[in-house]
Amino acid sequence: MKFVKGNAMVGQSGGPTSAINATLAGVYKAARDSEYIETMYGMVNGIEGLLNGNIVDMGINIKTDADIDLLAATPSAYLGSCRYKLPKEKDDAAAFEAAYKKIFEIFAQYNIKYFFYIGGNDSMDTAYKVSQYAEKIGYEINVMGVPKTIDNDLAVTDHTPGFGSAAKYIATATREVSRDASVYPAKCVTIMEIMGRNAGWLTAATALARGENCDAPDLIYVPELMFDVDKFLADVKAISEKKDCVIVAVSEGAKINKDTYVCEALSSGETDAFGHKHLSGTARVLADIVGDKLGLKTRQIEFGLLQRCAAHSASGTDIAESRQIGAAAVEKAVNGTTGEMVYYKRESNKPYKMTIGSIDIGQTANVERVIPREWINAEGNNVTQEAIDYMLPLIQGEAPIFMENGLPKHITLK
Numbered sequence: 250m251k252f253v254k255g256n257a258m259v260g261q262s263g264g265p266t267s268a269i270n271a272t273l274a275g276v277y278k279a280a281r282d283s284e285y286i287e288t289m290y291g292m293v294n295g296i297e298g299l300l301n302g303n304i305v306d307m308g309i310n311i312k313t314d315a316d317i318d319l320l321a322a323t324p325s326a327y328l329g330s331c332r333y334k335l336p337k338e339k340d341d342a343a344a345f346e347a348a349y350k351k352i353f354e355i356f357a358q359y360n361i362k363y364f365f366y367i368g369g370n371d372s373m374d375t376a377y378k379v380s381q382y383a384e385k386i387g388y389e390i391n392v393m394g395v396p397k398t399i400d401n402d403l404a405v406t407d408h409t410p411g412f413g414s415a416a417k418y419i420a421t422a423t424r425e426v427s428r429d430a431s432v433y434p435a436k437c438v439t440i441m442e443i444m445g446r447n448a449g450w451l452t453a454a455t456a457l458a459r460g461e462n463c464d465a466p467d468l469i470y471v472p473e474l475m476f477d478v479d480k481f482l483a484d485v486k487a488i489s490e491k492k493d494c495v496i497v498a499v500s501e502g503a504k505i506n507k508d509t510y511v512c513e514a515l516s517s518g519e520t521d522a523f524g525h526k527h528l529s530g531t532a533r534v535l536a537d538i539v540g541d542k543l544g545l546k547t548r549q550i551e552f553g554l555l556q557r558c559a560a561h562s563a564s565g566t567d568i569a570e571s572r573q574i575g576a577a578a579v580e581k582a583v584n585g586t587t588g589e590m591v592y593y594k595r596e597s598n599k600p601y602k603m604t605i606g607s608i609d610i611g612q613t614a615n616v617e618r619v620i621p622r623e624w625i626n627a628e629g630n631n632v633t634q635e636a637i638d639y640m641l642p643l644i645q646g647e648a649p650i651f652m653e654n655g656l657p658k659h660i661t662l663k
Contacts (some may be wrong), residue, residue, distance in 0.1 A: 255362025260292035262368035264410030275575025297333035324560035369398035394590035401450035406592035413643035415569030416454035427465035442532035524596035563644025601642035
């Protein structure tokens with residue numbers, strides 16, 4: 250095994266989470282403590298920032314273990330993010346060659362021998378392309394993909410860093426919404442819109458709110474199944490005949506057919522760099538339909554960005570594991586691993602036990618992991634106990650919060 254000394258580069262990409270900085274903290278600390286990594290550089294705004302020469306020495310602002318702990322407790326992306334899509338050779342050979350040539354010229358300039366990219370599906374695709382190009386030109390560098398996404402939709406890994414904290418916030422908010430909705434003695438339908446384009450893991454997490462004093466949500470609709478408006482109305486009507494307060498959880502990505510989102514009537518139609526439609530308004534559309542067709546009072550709640558940045562409600566398990574997986578990526582890289590993504594493997598559910606492995610990034614890039622059909626009930630309006638048992642260990646424990654003047658204290662890039 251060949252051990253290589255040199256510098257490392259790390260970046261963050263895609264949507265921020267409450268745990269992505271914990272992963273960065275794990276990467277940075279392991280790199281700082283490694284005898285094979287001399288300086289850890291950060292790409293400001295991901296691969297796009299790298300191409301623009303926006304690079305920082307991580308050690309300038311993060312000097313102590315206390316700084317690292319504060320970083321791990323800070324939401325959003327410390328290094329900033331991007332949704333930049335590297336050109337494909339088959340689409341534009343000249344642009345492809347120019348982009349990758351520039352990336353590797355920068356790597357050579359900074360003596361980069363280790364590259365860590367923290368992100369979701371599209372970010373793993375970027376890491377995979379960088380690894381493939383390095384092999385093509387014979388540049389000595391170990392490339393590691395490090396997963397993150399609240400959507401929990403990356404292939405291979407049991408779950409993704411960031412999901413547990415988002416699930417904990419969603420379950421907490423669902424329980425609190427249920428309390429508020431039960432105040433008045435009038436019939437009312439509350440529709441909660443949860444993030445999730447094609448995978449309904451976050452919407453399913455609302456089921457974790459149920460307990461001794463909470464039976465919400467009454468209905469859960471995930472995007473793995475087509476959304477039937479008539480069936481939805483029948484479901485709501487049936488529940489409303491039994492109780493005054495009906496709580497519904499629905500994914501923003503609910504579709505009435507394979508090409509049409511429920512919210513399309515209110516969508517701008519705009520897409521991001523990867524061709525993903527901007528979604529919003531699903532709960533509003535459904536609330537209007539319920540009011541019009543059933544004559545019931547309705548209200549709609551979009552959980553929005555708080556799902557991914559509510560660090561005050563982060564899962565202790567999620568933050569601890571996120572630091573561990575970041576450190577594992579560095580450990581594997583300095584031991585010669587390249588072109589792989591680190592991932593979680595669940596050894597047991599009760600008691601919960603997890604280990605970390607790695608796999609060829611090519612087997613994970615752009616592959617979505619959705620909720621198994623058997624974890625959705627036969628009627629398509631709820632999730633099973635098996636799904637709840639899978640998610641429950643991931644929201645356990647409270648993450649450290651550093652306070653200043655009564656508010657959470659964060660570290661920011663200066």
